[in-house]
Amino acid sequence: MDIRDESSMLATELSSLLDPALCSAVGDTLVSDSSVLINEKTSHPLKVYLRVRPFSKTELANNESQDCVTVENSELVSLSAPKDSAAMKNCERGIGQSVHKFTFTKIFGPETTQAEFFDGTMKDLVDSFTQGQNGLVFTYGVTNAGKTFTIQGTPKDGGILPRSLDVIFGYIRGRQYPKMTLKPYLGNDVMKLDPAQVKQEEAAKASLLSSLKEDGLKTVPSSGNLRNVPTSNDVSPIKDGEEENLHQFSAWVSFFEIYNEYVYDLLDQFPSSKNQKRLTLKICDDQAGISYVKDLKWFNITSTEEACKILQIGNKNRSLASTKMNQQSSRSHSIFTIRLLKLSSGDDPSVLGVSEMSLCDLAGSERCNKTQTVGDRLKEAGNINNSLLILGKCIAALKHSQNPKKASYVPFRESKLTRLFQPFFSGKGKACMIVNINQCASTYDETLHVMKFSAVAKQVVQVIQPRNFEFMVPRIIGKDGKVITEIDADVSIEDLLSEDEEMDMTVMSPEDLLRKIEELKEKLMHERQSKLLLELRIRKEMGEAMYQQMVHLDETWSKRFEDFKETTEEQLESRLEMYKKAIKNHAYRQALEDLEEDYVPYEEFQAEQEKVEERDEKIEQLEIALGLKKESGEASTENNSMSGAIDALTKRSQEKEKIIVSLKLQLQNIKDETDLNIRRLTGENEMMKQHLKIKEQEVRGLQSLAERAIQLESSVTELQAQLDESRKLVSSIDVCEPKPKRGLLSNIRNTMTGTPKKTKPCEKTEETTGPTRKKPLLSRK
Numbered sequence: 001m002d003i004r005d006e007s008s009m010l011a012t013e014l015s016s017l018l019d020p021a022l023c024s025a026v027g028d029t030l031v032s033d034s035s036v037l038i039n040e041k042t043s044h045p046l047k048v049y050l051r052v053r054p055f056s057k058t059e060l061a062n063n064e065s066q067d068c069v070t071v072e073n074s075e076l077v078s079l080s081a082p083k084d085s086a087a088m089k090n091c092e093r094g095i096g097q098s099v100h101k102f103t104f105t106k107i108f109g110p111e112t113t114q115a116e117f118f119d120g121t122m123k124d125l126v127d128s129f130t131q132g133q134n135g136l137v138f139t140y141g142v143t144n145a146g147k148t149f150t151i152q153g154t155p156k157d158g159g160i161l162p163r164s165l166d167v168i169f170g171y172i173r174g175r176q177y178p179k180m181t182l183k184p185y186l187g188n189d190v191m192k193l194d195p196a197q198v199k200q201e202e203a204a205k206a207s208l209l210s211s212l213k214e215d216g217l218k219t220v221p222s223s224g225n226l227r228n229v230p231t232s233n234d235v236s237p238i239k240d241g242e243e244e245n246l247h248q249f250s251a252w253v254s255f256f257e258i259y260n261e262y263v264y265d266l267l268d269q270f271p272s273s274k275n276q277k278r279l280t281l282k283i284c285d286d287q288a289g290i291s292y293v294k295d296l297k298w299f300n301i302t303s304t305e306e307a308c309k310i311l312q313i314g315n316k317n318r319s320l321a322s323t324k325m326n327q328q329s330s331r332s333h334s335i336f337t338i339r340l341l342k343l344s345s346g347d348d349p350s351v352l353g354v355s356e357m358s359l360c361d362l363a364g365s366e367r368c369n370k371t372q373t374v375g376d377r378l379k380e381a382g383n384i385n386n387s388l389l390i391l392g393k394c395i396a397a398l399k400h401s402q403n404p405k406k407a408s409y410v411p412f413r414e415s416k417l418t419r420l421f422q423p424f425f426s427g428k429g430k431a432c433m434i435v436n437i438n439q440c441a442s443t444y445d446e447t448l449h450v451m452k453f454s455a456v457a458k459q460v461v462q463v464i465q466p467r468n469f470e471f472m473v474p475r476i477i478g479k480d481g482k483v484i485t486e487i488d489a490d491v492s493i494e495d496l497l498s499e500d501e502e503m504d505m506t507v508m509s510p511e512d513l514l515r516k517i518e519e520l521k522e523k524l525m526h527e528r529q530s531k532l533l534l535e536l537r538i539r540k541e542m543g544e545a546m547y548q549q550m551v552h553l554d555e556t557w558s559k560r561f562e563d564f565k566e567t568t569e570e571q572l573e574s575r576l577e578m579y580k581k582a583i584k585n586h587a588y589r590q591a592l593e594d595l596e597e598d599y600v601p602y603e604e605f606q607a608e609q610e611k612v613e614e615r616d617e618k619i620e621q622l623e624i625a626l627g628l629k630k631e632s633g634e635a636s637t638e639n640n641s642m643s644g645a646i647d648a649l650t651k652r653s654q655e656k657e658k659i660i661v662s663l664k665l666q667l668q669n670i671k672d673e674t675d676l677n678i679r680r681l682t683g684e685n686e687m688m689k690q691h692l693k694i695k696e697q698e699v700r701g702l703q704s705l706a707e708r709a710i711q712l713e714s715s716v717t718e719l720q721a722q723l724d725e726s727r728k729l730v731s732s733i734d735v736c737e738p739k740p741k742r743g744l745l746s747n748i749r750n751t752m753t754g755t756p757k758k759t760k761p762c763e764k765t766e767e768t769t770g771p772t773r774k775k776p777l778l779s780r781k
């Protein structure tokens with residue numbers, strides 16, 4: 001981590017430790033009546049209550065009831081994932097469980113009545129409120145989980161707000177200060193109103209209440225059973241009897257919402273035209289560092305009914321915003337605050353103390369990724385998320401900070417909501433969280449998310465500065481903004497405001513402004529110097545702390561390393577031993593197996609041994625014999641003849657081999673030649689084939705010619721025959737005698753020519769002189 005991050009974290013932590021609220025509170029104790037003060041802080045875990053809403057008829061009809069939520073006892077609840085939930089799907093994939101158990105300060109099941117719930121959660125808080133302690137209650141849960149029902153309830157069956165009011169008015173009954181001359185101002189102060197201002201105040205209240213009458217909204221939530229509401233004596237018995245009766249009380253209420261990180265007064269008149277924008281309010285810190293909503297409207301109330309009417313008016317404005325300004329009320333945080341002024345008795349009383357109780361109906365905690373938001377809606381969704389996200393971050397950081405070694409930065413100032421909540425985590429008063437859930441299977445995953453958030457919140461330890469009304473006496477501010485009572489009456493309220501305060505400059509004179517500028521310049525210089533010194537100190541401390549941490553880390557890691565080394569060495573050694581043993585065992589087993597395989601009966605072995613010995617002996621003898629023969633150089637005739645035969649055979653075989661080689665060579669040559677001849681013949685053959693083709697073509701040409709010649713010949717023959725016939729005719733006319741049987745015409749011709757031919761000689765002539773028949777030129781093949 002960057003050293004600058006560390007130092008800024010430390011600085012923030014330091015400033016949160018030196019919280020102005022606490023400092024001033026502690027400071028104030030010094031100047032207040034010590035007899036009435038308890039200067040000890042108490043700390044206990046944040047109270048987190050769970051309320052499980054019953055099913056509606058529609059939900060039952062839609063099969064929403066799948067036993068997802070089981071209240072085990074007053075502190076333990078278990079959630080079982082229904083089959084279609086993402087939690088169940090994750091569980092099937094091996095991520096997370098299907099059943100989750102959560103503990104709470106107290107759990108209220110679906111059958112719990114509004115009265116039971118109030119008694120079980122709010123009684124102590126309201127009691128201490130009437131005694132001067134501040135209180136904050138916030139409901140957390142998805143939309144439709146019963147948050148508004150829990151806070152406001154229905155006209156017939158009121159929630160914790162009307163019930164708290166009943167208790168408060170029960171307590172102050174008969175002791176209410178009837179005028180409106182003293183009004184809450186800034187964080188913890190009271191403004192003294194002059195008669196004109198009082199009149200204005202009265203008119204404003206009348207006008208506000210009349211707006212409800214105009215609308216005809218007459219249904220006002222109440223506890224529903226006022227007779228059963230404890231009286232002041234039941235709630236907090238007046239211990240000092242007469243003395244307590246000397247006091248008077250004045251109750252004031254405000255109602256605002258935080259929507260899209262803007263603060264809107266719900267009791268301010270709603271803009272009549274759509275073009276007019278809703279007025280936004282600023283959050284400032286008072287001189288004690290306590291955040292408050294500047295210019296918030298406060299209305300004096302004298303009964304629960306009046307307060308509830310005002311609540312209704314606020315609700316109406318909230319729903320107007322949703323219809324006219326396209327805002328979604330489930331996405332806004334609405335905060336209803338009651339301030340109780342404890343006054344001395346008499347007509348012109350002094351202020352003894354102020355206590356404050358806020359009931360915050362948080363926006364639906366559902367994650368916005370499901371909604372298709374565009375433009376403004378997207379911005380709004382983002383901011384709502386951001387606001388609840390910061391609340392989550394703060395709660396997580398607060399939980400984390402409880403470990404002194406893990407102090408972390410709590411980002412209270414990153415959202416409007418957490419800015420207003422911050423004082424309650426720094427000792428301003430008691431806070432409690434109400435978690436609302438439904439049991440619907442369809443919203444199971446969101447509900448699980450809410451429960452996980454609550455589980456973290458439950459671990460936050462809240463520091464509470466025990467206080468009563470006199471703990472921090474408020475200043476009474478006059479019309480001019482100057483402090484009327486208190487320690488330094490000359491100081492105007494502006495001087496007491498922290499730099500964070502956004503002052504209304506328009507009411508200051510130019511001289512005052514110049515003076516203010518000079519003062520602020522000086523203050524700034526001082527502040528810069530002190531901040532610089534602080535930074536240096538923090539840097540030094542940080543450096544030292546980091547060095548210590550590094551040394552510590554080094555030591556721990558070295559130790560860990562040594563430990564690790566030792567254990568690893570031990571492990572390795574033991575493993576080595578194991579392997580050694582294993583190898584030995586294996587070798588032994590292998591040896592046994594080999595032995596078994598190689599085993600030969602002793603008799604067999606001996607017989608074999610004898611055979612081998614016999615052979616060895618024979619070889620030895622032969623070798624000796626050979627040696628002797630070589631030495632004597634005698635060659636036997638048998639040997640000679642044998643070797644001669646062998647030599648002859650070898651020679652012959654060599655010759656044969658030579659012959660074979662030469663034959664092979666010849667064969668090879670013949671083969672080569674034959675191959676060559678074959679190739680040549682094949683070539684010739686190819687050529688011949690070509691030639692033959694050409695010749696065939698020629699023959700086909702000649703044949704067609706011959707056919708024509710035959711045709712011509714036959715036509716010649718025909719012509720010849722015709723010619724012969726004509727010749728015969730001519731000769732018969734010229735040579736032969738006319739036949740008597742022939743016609744008159746031929747007789748005439750014969751008579752005219754006078755030379756009749758004889759038939760026979762004529763025929764002979766014809767035969768000798770006639771043209772010889774030509775023979776065909778080419779016979780058909």
Ligand code: ADP
Pocket residue numbers: 052053054110141142143144145146147148149150330436
């Ligand atoms: P949220 O404010 O969390 O969105 P609501 O308070 O508007 O939820 O409650 C949603 C619905 O459930 C309303 O109709 C309300 O009357 C009903 N409801 C809530 N809690 C209870 C309960 N404990 N008993 C009966 N009805 C309830």
Ligand code: MG
Pocket residue numbers: 144147148149330361
């Ligand atoms: Mg609601």
